[in-house]
Amino acid sequence: MTSARILVVDDEPQIRRVMRTTLVAQGYQVDDARTGEEALEKLRAAKFDLVLLDLNMPGIGGLATCRLIRDTSDAAIVVLSVRSSEKDKVDALDAGADDYVTKPFGTPELLARIRAALRRVPLAGDPVHRVIELAGLEINLGTRRVAKEGKEVRLTPKEFDLLHYLVTNPNVPIPHGKLLQAVWGPDYGQEVEYLRVFINQLRKKIEPEPSKPRYILTEPWLGYRFVMPSRSDLENP
Amino acid sequence: MNAGVKRRGEQPQAAERHDRELRVNVVFTDLAETLLALRAAARLAADLRAHIVVVVPQVVPYPAPIEAPPISTAFLVHRFRTVADDMAIDLHVRVYICRDRRTVLAVALGPQSLVVIAGRRSWWPTREQRLAAELAHLGHDVVFCTHEWGS
Numbered sequence: 025m026t027s028a029r030i031l032v033v034d035d036e037p038q039i040r041r042v043m044r045t046t047l048v049a050q051g052y053q054v055d056d057a058r059t060g061e062e063a064l065e066k067l068r069a070a071k072f073d074l075v076l077l078d079l080n081m082p083g084i085g086g087l088a089t090c091r092l093i094r095d096t097s098d099a100a101i102v103v104l105s106v107r108s109s110e111k112d113k114v115d116a117l118d119a120g121a122d123d124y125v126t127k128p129f130g131t132p133e134l135l136a137r138i139r140a141a142l143r144r145v146p147l148a149g150d151p152v153h154r155v156i157e158l159a160g161l162e163i164n165l166g167t168r169r170v171a172k173e174g175k176e177v178r179l180t181p182k183e184f185d186l187l188h189y190l191v192t193n194p195n196v197p198i199p200h201g202k203l204l205q206a207v208w209g210p211d212y213g214q215e216v217e218y219l220r221v222f223i224n225q226l227r228k229k230i231e232p233e234p235s236k237p238r239y240i241l242t243e244p245w246l247g248y249r250f251v252m253p254s255r256s257d258l259e260n261p
Numbered sequence: 262m263n264a265g266v267k268r269r270g271e272q273p274q275a276a277e278r279h280d281r282e283l284r285v286n287v288v289f290t291d292l293a294e295t296l297l298a299l300r301a302a303a304r305l306a307a308d309l310r311a312h313i314v315v316v317v318p319q320v321v322p323y324p325a326p327i328e329a330p331p332i333s334t335a336f337l338v339h340r341f342r343t344v345a346d347d348m349a350i351d352l353h354v355r356v357y358i359c360r361d362r363r364t365v366l367a368v369a370l371g372p373q374s375l376v377v378i379a380g381r382r383s384w385w386p387t388r389e390q391r392l393a394a395e396l397a398h399l400g401h402d403v404v405f406c407t408h409e410w411g412s
Contacts, residue, residue, distance in 0.1 A: 182308040217404045221305060221375060224402050225283075 028073040028142050032056040033063040033089065034104070035081045043076060046131055047138075060089030064096075072099045074141055079105040079116065087119050094120025100141035104129070156191055158239065158253060161230055163191055170230065177229045182207065186222055187230070190240060194252035197243040223248060283311040286376045287352075288366065288396075289318065290389050296344060298379035301406045303350045305377065313352040315341055318365040321358055330358050363395070370401060377404045 030052045032043045040056040047054045055072070057063035060083050063075065075093060079086030090101055103121040105112065113124045122141050125134060156163040162171040168184050170177045179187065185207045190198065204212040204219055212218075223242075227234040241249045285302045289295045295315070302313050317337055321327050334356045341354045359365040370376060376396050380389025382405070393405040 180308060180310045217406070218301075218305065221402055221404055222308070225309060 027051050027053055029053045029055070029071065030138070031063060031066060031072040031075045031099075033058075033060065033075060033081070033086075034078040035059065036078070039078070046135075050135060052138075060084040060086065060092070063089060064092055067093060067097050067099070072097070073145060074100040074102065074138060076138075077101055077103050077121070079103060079107060079112070087115060090116060090119040090121055098145060100145045102137055102141055104134075156252075160232060161239070163187065165191070172230055179226075179229060183222060183226055183229070187226055190248065190250035191252070194250045197246050197249045199247040201247075203247060283309055284375070285309070285311050285313050286370055286374050287313060287315045288376060288378050288392070289315060290378060290380055290392070292340075294379040294381075294389065296379075297408065298377045298406060299344070299348065299350065299352070301379070301404060302377045303348065305375075305404070306350075309375075311375070313350060315352055315354045316366070316369045317341075317354060317356045318362040318369070319356055319358050320362055321360065323360065327358060327360065334358070362392075366396065367399075370396070373400050373402065375402045375404075377406065379406045382407045 030047055032040050032047070032054060033056070034040050034043070035058050037058075040058075044054045044056060055066060055070075057066050059081055063077070066072075067075070075097075077086055077090060077093075081089070084092075086103065086105070090103065093099065093101060100123075101121045102123045102125060103116045104125050104127055105116070106127045108126045116124050122144065123137050125137055154165050156165065160173050164170070165188060168179075168188075170179055170184070170187070186203070189203065189206050200216045200219055201213040204215060208215075223240060224234075227237050227240055231237045231239060239251055241251055243249050285306045287295060287298045287302045290298075299313070299315070305311065306313050319330050319332065319334070319337065321330050325331070337356050338354045341352065345352045355369065357365040357369055376393075378389055378393045378396070380393070381387050382390060386394070390405065393403045397403040
């Protein structure tokens with residue numbers, strides 16, 4: 025299992041030290057920052073799964089930092105603060121925090137809240153953040169970007185969701201109904217023509233030759249199959 | 262624009278802008294069925310970030326002059342605008358006054374267009390089923406929806 029990366033943001037060196045020791049002992053990878061500015065810089069440079077954020081900090085402050093992190097990152101944010109009023113909690117949660125822990129807190133409670141927050145976010149090393157590289161085609165499942173021959177291809181959210189489902193279930197025929205329900209939801213299942221339109225659009229965007237698809241193949245009377253070439257196929261096309 | 266085919270219903274600039282984007286073409290058959298097709302097209306257009314164009318071939322029979330269609334173009338456009346407002350969808354209506362529906366569809370639809378047609382499905386192909394089959398044969402991506410479709 026991938027160990028989560030946690031960024032501790034607090035201006036108190038003692039707290040940073042205690043947090044680091046505690047979290048490293050639990051198997052997490054830990055980095056720290058003294059200010060909001062430093063935290064944002066570290067988040068730009070590396071991917072973190074969770075941010076432990078103090079509210080009372082010099083500089084841009086905890087709430088503003090929280091908002092800025094949420095604008096650019098999907099990391100879970102757990103706010104740590106001595107402020108215990110309802111308004112402070114609501115402000116922090118509205119600013120994008122996932123949880124709010126009032127100081128002083130017990131270590132078991134904090135660790136439990138970290139585990140709970142991490143359950144809700146995919147880890148940076150998980151397959152969901154994989155970049156799939158095929159001949160002339162690159163699919164970044166984390167950033168939801170697709171490039172064909174080095175040029176970015178614009179997919180609509182539904183087109184990407186469909187492609188995502190296909191590439192994460194490669195080389196197996198997926199029935200129409202299953203694809204429709206996975207991408208559009210449980211109310212769908214019979215709209216085969218609707219699905220065909222999206223498959224055709226995807227082929228036009230990602231296939232080298234849409235009329236002779238190489239990746240998204242039709243399984244007659246059943247559904248579709250995404251062909252993931254083996255490493256040797258990619259090396260000797 | 263071919264001889265004998267006149268397009269009316271929207272400003273040229275808007276038409277040119279939309280020609281560059283993906284469009285979902287709804288071919289007018291009759292009012293009730295076209296409304297059904299519009300609902301399906303609206304869902305498709307939302308998910309594909311496309312816009313909807315209703316293609317209305319208005320056939321003028323030969324004895325009558327082509328300049329004088331039996332139904333006013335403005336009336337047809339207004340009727341669809343009202344429907345679109347009620348359904349809260351953004352669409353363009355293109356009315357083609359013509360002698361023959363097939364000719365006008367060849368002009369109105371670009372190659373490999375996305376087309377939505379609604380109609381009744383029957384073991385003996387209905388007029389709409391035949392039209393959908395013809396368009397699919399010409400290479401268009403045709404969605405044929407019936408009253409059961411996505412209801």
